[in-house]
Amino acid sequence: MYLFIYHLKTHGPRLGAKTRFALFSISECSYKLSHLKERLFLDFNYSIKVYKQYFNFAASHFLIFDDGSREPLHGHNYRVMVKGEAPKLEGDMVFDFLDIKPIVREVCDSLDHKLLLPKENQHLKIHDKGKSFKLTTPDESEFVIPKQDVLVLPISNTSAERLAIYICEEITRITQERFNFRFSAFEVEVEETPGQSAVYAHKETL
Known part of the structure; x- marks a missing residue:
């Protein structure tokens, strides 16, 4: 048994998109409709991106x-x-810019002008x-470093990758505590020098 269905040449209903009739079996129709549903619903997301000049820390x-070797101390x-x-x-927004910006700044400020140490590194004794x-x-x-100049972090190393994970976890924790809000996915990019950065992306299990 065969069914006629419309087949779009493009992936979405754009102006001027042409259609044609095609002959597909029931199994083929089921697969194509399932694939179309996935494209239309499961992959559909809104996002916001925020990068301000004051999102920084030294x-x-x-x-x-x-192997236990280390880099020289640097910044x-x-x-x-x-x-x-x-x-x-929600309210025509993913999340209010006025709410997310102070949170990111707060986390950055907590790292500013500190010696960052990895608490979970087996080679470093604190x-x-x-x-x-x-x-x-x-x-x-x-x-020997004064305590006020040190921040001991719950990470295994102070690489840009591990810092991105830590910052992501802190920001999402604060948004959950203060606004009872969880992003479906959250991404943090940490640039340590111009043109050199690490990215961590976290997706919630819903």
Whole structure:
């Protein structure tokens, strides 16, 4: 048994799009309609992208490699860009720009002018000395840093990739706590030098 259905030459109802009749079996029709439904509904999203000049932080760090070796202590002027998605609009918006901008800035400011340390790195030993931290690494380097100049993060390394994950988790946590809102997907890009950045994208399991 065969059925006639319309077949669009384009993927959407654009002006001027031509149609033609084609002969398909029932199984072929079922597959094509399922594919069309997926394109029309499952992949449909709204998004906002925010990148402001003040989404930045200056911080020092050193990467620790798998063999225990490390980079010299150095710093970057980091910049941050975020993108949030939602399957539908609330009040004609994905999320209010006036609400998301202070959150991103708050997270960036918390990292600003700090030595960033990875709490979960097996090669870095962080000793609490009261008003300071003493750091030791496998190459027998030792650092003593005042606590107010240090931020110990729940990550395994201070790479741009791991910082992007941390920033993403912080922003989405705050939006959930303050606005009871969850993006269907959220993306953070961390640029450590011009033309050199890492991106982390998180999708919610609905």
